Amino acid sequence: MGGLRARTEPLDLRKHESPGLTAKSFPMISVALVEPEIPPNTGNVARLCAATYTPLHIVGATGFRLDDRAVRRAGLDYWPEVRLARHRDMDALRAALAPETRFVYLTTKAETSYLDRAFGAGDCLVFGRETRGLPEELLRANWPDCVTIPMPNPKVRSLNLATAVAVVLYEALRQTGALKR
Numbered sequence: 001m002g003g004l005r006a007r008t009e010p011l012d013l014r015k016h017e018s019p020g021l022t023a024k025s026f027p028m029i030s031v032a033l034v035e036p037e038i039p040p041n042t043g044n045v046a047r048l049c050a051a052t053y054t055p056l057h058i059v060g061a062t063g064f065r066l067d068d069r070a071v072r073r074a075g076l077d078y079w080p081e082v083r084l085a086r087h088r089d090m091d092a093l094r095a096a097l098a099p100e101t102r103f104v105y106l107t108t109k110a111e112t113s114y115l116d117r118a119f120g121a122g123d124c125l126v127f128g129r130e131t132r133g134l135p136e137e138l139l140r141a142n143w144p145d146c147v148t149i150p151m152p153n154p155k156v157r158s159l160n161l162a163t164a165v166a167v168v169l170y171e172a173l174r175q176t177g178a179l180k181r
Helices: 039-051 069-081 090-096 136-141 161-175
Strands: 030-034 056-059 084-087 103-106 124-127
Touching: 030 039, 030 161, 039 056, 039 069, 039 161, 056 090, 084 090, 103 161, 124 161
Parallel strands: 030 056, 030 124, 056 084, 103 124
Antiparallel strands: none
16 A cells, blocks of 8 residues: 555645746646545546646545555556545535635536636635535535536536546646646
């Protein structure tokens, strides 16, 4: 399980600077997975977060142990680069992040596309369980901040969790200037 030790101290981006992506200019977007159920999805999201210096928050119980072999395999040897935090529930997540954090909730039920959302530094992208999505009461309480990924084919209701995170995260990073070369 040594390969799964996630970074717990503040991430010093200066150690990882590359042309166009520096600690000084990098806007801190966060990703939160609420009760993820499928180990490879969480591993793939962790790898994505490591690649983009994006903090990953796991909220609530998972359907697996984070040292599960499938999670480790999907995250490969990038786990030391993941800034990972666990939270008991959404209230604990909110308390852990800056008061000005804006939460963006992803759901197939929203009418607003993520493409029509203006993302900003400090936003937290919140994704639900693979089988059920985010809780209905959470969505209702935050409806103006709910967005969806458009599905042109009406026979396909959603994307794989890791794919959905990648699509929205890269748009948020693009909008905030984090992907400039």
